[in-house]
Amino acid sequence: xxxxxxxxxxxxxxxxxxxxxxxxxxxxxxxxxxxxxxxxxxxxxxxxxxxxxxxxxxxxxxxxxxxxxxxxxxxxxxxxxxxxxxxxxxxxxxxxxxxxxxxxxxxxxxxxxxxxxxxxxxxxxxxxxxxxxxxxxxxxxxxxxxxxxxxxxxxxxxxxxxxxxxxx
Numbered sequence: 001x002x003x004x005x006x007x008x009x010x011x012x013x014x015x016x017x018x019x020x021x022x023x024x025x026x027x028x029x030x031x032x033x034x035x036x037x038x039x040x041x042x043x044x045x046x047x048x049x050x051x052x053x054x055x056x057x058x059x060x061x062x063x064x065x066x067x068x069x070x071x072x073x074x075x076x077x078x079x080x081x082x083x084x085x086x087x088x089x090x091x092x093x094x095x096x097x098x099x100x101x102x103x104x105x106x107x108x109x110x111x112x113x114x115x116x117x118x119x120x121x122x123x124x125x126x127x128x129x130x131x132x133x134x135x136x137x138x139x140x141x142x143x144x145x146x147x148x149x150x151x152x153x154x155x156x157x158x159x160x161x162x163x164x165x166x167x168x
Contacts, residue, residue, distance in 0.1 A: 001029030009041030040071025135161030
């Protein structure tokens, strides 16, 4: 039951995780190890992966950050029961980025622009709720960290509550 989250978080990665979960299910795996090394990617794809891992019919989900977990990689890690990182791992938290879905016609139309801002705000709140629940930090603290595009070492991630242990 090892699933590797690597490269960009997108529809292909969702399919990869779904396939690996099917294999784990067929082999009646009791535990999953989720190895993560990603710069992040699409928020919706990342939330799909988060939900698939969180609801997988196994006894335990162990996440391990190998090198770096940026953006949605950090969120996916939160689906695991046990969250670890190597001693030199790096983390990045930031606000939702809305780029390829914003066209010039949306920017010119106040109604469409308002709708796009609301959709981005809803996604940001979803991510913040995951972080609040798993880190036990308050909403203001999580918002502040995300707004600053905060990079963390493994020790800082441990102190903040993003991981449970540093694997040496």
